[in-house]
Amino acid sequence: GAVVSQHPSWVICKxxxxxxxxxxxxxxxxxxxxxxxxxxKQSLMLMATSNEGSKATYEQGVEKDKFLINHASLTLSxxxxxxxxxxxxxxxxxxxxxxxxxxxxxFGEGSWLTVV
Amino acid sequence: RKEVEQDPGPFNVxxxxxxxxxxxxxxxxxxxxxxxRQDCRKEPKLLMSxxxxxxxxxxxxxxxxxxxxxxxxxxxxxxxxxxxxxxxxVNTRRNAGNMLTFGGGTRLMVKP
Numbered sequence: 001g002a003v004v005s006q007h008p009s010w011v012i013c014k015x016x017x018x019x020x021x022x023x024x025x026x027x028x029x030x031x032x033x034x035x036x037x038x039x040x041k042q043s044l045m046l047m048a049t050s051n052e053g054s055k056a057t058y059e060q061g062v063e064k065d066k067f068l069i070n071h072a073s074l075t076l077s078x079x080x081x082x083x084x085x086x087x088x089x090x091x092x093x094x095x096x097x098x099x100x101x102x103x104x105x106x107f108g109e110g111s112w113l114t115v116v
Numbered sequence: 117r118k119e120v121e122q123d124p125g126p127f128n129v130x131x132x133x134x135x136x137x138x139x140x141x142x143x144x145x146x147x148x149x150x151x152x153r154q155d156c157r158k159e160p161k162l163l164m165s166x167x168x169x170x171x172x173x174x175x176x177x178x179x180x181x182x183x184x185x186x187x188x189x190x191x192x193x194x195x196x197x198x199x200x201x202x203x204x205x206v207n208t209r210r211n212a213g214n215m216l217t218f219g220g221g222t223r224l225m226v227k228p
Contacts, residue, residue: 034215034216036218042220043203043218043219043220043221044160044203044218045218046215046216046217049215091157093159093160095216097214104162105216107159107160107161108159109158109159110157110158110159112157
């Protein structure tokens with residue numbers, strides 16, 4: 001079946017640095033990718049929706065200049081957390097949907113970000 | 117009001133028990149509905165889709181009531197391995213395309 005791979009699984013970075021998280025669809029073309037954030041004991045919150053070749057659509061309250069999303073190809077989307085701060089520490093998960101997957105949305109394994 | 121609401125629990129039940137989770141959603145234009153399971157520190161995984169006619173998969177039964185905007189999940193003969201957080205998920209069409217909205221999750225702990 002379709003697989004979405006996310007990398008890295010864990011990352012620790014210093015405050016003020018930037019971190020890039022990759023989301024790849026391995027056996028289908030992901031026309032749409034979604035980025036979520038989940039704080040401990042809370043639900044997944046959608047950050048942004050990106051369609052291949054277009055600018056991402058950000059949810060209200062999500063700073064687009066801080067969370068840079070690139071979806072330049074049908075198999076790769078990246079989320080860059082710029083100038084990370086401890087309050088950005090969270091679980092970031094991507095999901096993807098393609099024309100061949102119908103309405104099914106597949107999730108990546110998630111990335112744990114800790115900013116120290 | 118949250119778009120998708122669930123009782124956070126936790127539900128502590130003995131093995132073999134039957135447990136039911138409820139969920140309500142506020143957007144009447146929502147198109148499709150799901151239950152996802154999320155284990156600690158892992159990504160959510162699709163458990164089952166939810167239909168008005170009901171959907172049964174082994175020990176799991178899901179039901180949708182569109183008139184009441186209410187979704188349920190019933191787990192029979194609970195196993196230790198059922199311990200997880202169960203997320204009620206609603207798919208709504210927007211200009212940017214379909215999007216999933218997650219409830220806060222209901223935590224289940226099955227004990228020996």
